Amino acid sequence: MLSAVVVVALTSGCASHRVSSNIDSDIPAALPAGTKVLISEDALPGRKYKEVGPIEVSVRKLTVFHTDPTKEQANAALSEKARAIGADAVVNTRYKSGVGFTTWGYLDANGTGVKLAD
Secondary structure, X not given: OHHHHHXXXXXXXXXXXXEEEOOOOOOOOOOOOOOXXXXXXXXXXXXXXXXXXXXXXXXXXXXXXXXXXXXXXXHHHHHHHHXXXXXXXXXXXXXXXXXXXXXXXXXXXXXXXXXXXX
């Protein structure tokens, strides 16, 4: 048993989570990395915006020994993908967590990327 734990610890490397998305990571970001992205679980009543497109991310725990993915990690991934498509906010954000067939734990987040009106 100890040797199995050692093998898992040595082969898992430094990364403890993996992020996947419907937005291609190879495209250059439309907004600079420092641009603040608003993440909201509602539709921002009273604010005007133009929809840019759907954003879906999944943060997955690599081994049983790593911590569960957090909402903050999912929001960071949503922000990165929103900047990639030129959105400065993500509205109607929904979260779902669990244990999957190929992962020890996951947190999926999805919403609509929008460009806020001035």
